Amino acid sequence: MSTDREKLHYAIGEAHLGTVIVAVSEAGVAGLLIADDETRALRDLRTAFPDAQLIADESIAGEALAAAIAVVDAPHRAFALPLDLRGSAQELAVWQALRTIPSGQTRSYGTLAKSVEMTITAQEVGAACAANRIAVVIPCHRVVKADGGISGYRWGVHRKRKLINMEGVA
Known part of the structure; x- marks a missing residue:
């Protein structure tokens, strides 16, 4: 292995929603992924x-x-550790907007697109959510279809539904 490659230190554990793997860089948490098992979690991290x-x-x-694990098990909790967010300017803007949605509330993809400081579409919001590497802390689970229905989620629609229910969204 080349010594000039970035080093990310990781740990794996279990939460109510599945296996959690977290990766830490010198700047902060770079990845928080949820999977069905350790093998899948490590493959997803790679x-x-x-x-x-x-x-x-x-x-x-x-x-x-x-x-x-604490935030996955109680998604309304604050996450106090620094984040190492990596994405395009558009993705970073969407992720910032997502973090302003209060626990227990949702926004449609279109509504979130209108709240971002740049011109983007609902589809681009969806793409930014799909590119998110920090589950729950960047709360993509709080974005729903215009009719309130639950659609895609990088870590499984069943997990999205559970997260929304855990936060008490009607």
Whole structure:
């Protein structure tokens, strides 16, 4: 392995919604993924960060893992650790807008698109949600179809529905 590759330290644990894997860079939490099992979680992490050297290290990533499991199990909780957000300007703008949606509320893709500081479409909001590597903390689960229906979610529609229900959305 090349020594000039970025190092991400990761840890894996279990939450009510599945296996959680968290990756930490020098800047903060770069990834928080939810999967059905450890094998899938690690494969998803490798896919999300193909150029990084992934190092299993709970001594470095353990605090972030505990915080990640806590927020996945109680999505209304604040996440106090720094984030290392990686995306295009458009994705970063959508993710910022998502973080302003209060727990217990949802927004349609179109409504969220109108709230972003740049001109984007509802489809581009969906694409930014699909590119999100930080589950629950960047609350893509709070975005629904215009009719209020639940549609796609990177970590499974069944998890999206559970997260929304856990937050008490009617």
